[in-house]
Amino acid sequence: MKSSQRLEYAHVAQVLGQRGLIDPQRLHLALQTGSAGQTPFPEILVGDNLISDWELSRVVCDLYNLPFLPVDIHPPSAKAFDGMDREFFRTHRLIPVDRNGQLLTVCMPAIVPAEVLGQLAAECDVQIAAVVGTVQSNNRWFDEHMPADTAPALPGQEASGGWSNIFDEADASVLEALTGGDLSLQVEPSDPSSQE
Secondary structure: OHHHHHHHHHHHHHHHHHHHOHHHHHHHHHHHHHHHHOOOHHHHHHHHHOOOOOHHHHHHHHHHHOOEEOOOOOOOOOOHHHHHHHHHHHOOEEEEEEEOEEOOOOEEOOOOOOOOHHHHHHHHEEEEEEEEHHHHHHHHHHHHOOOOOOOOOOOOOOOOOOOHHHHHHHHHHHHHHHHHHOOOHHHOOOOHOOOO
């Protein structure tokens, strides 16, 4: 990193407010929401249409003197994830794009805090070279290449079962209640054309 400034959400928020790109009160709320929840600050800004994805990335590049290299332009190499915790990357929407010995190049979704990059460097025993991507391109890459496991819709329901099984099970339950469990007493559906 060429800039002496630490990568911080608060610093980016301050600059966005000073430049008049986002209302300072909305920035403050986005910072609070990001620190209290699971959604990172840049994703809140872009998701709530407070700033365009492109503009946010441009400000981060300008502020920290970092190159713009989204995963659409430079997708991860085949060995970029080798030996690393994929869930860590998914949590922070961070994508390792290349590794050359102890140097790991990671594409940020506009920005991630310096602490996150420091934790990654310590856990993987690497030096980090951060490049700026966009929130949407990083999210799209994860959706396409590392989709999150989806939980069943209802307790006890298998993910592959879907909604059709719910109705089949309900029909079977009603039928069992009507027949008292004796399936030989099934009621034949009436023919609507014969009811005249």
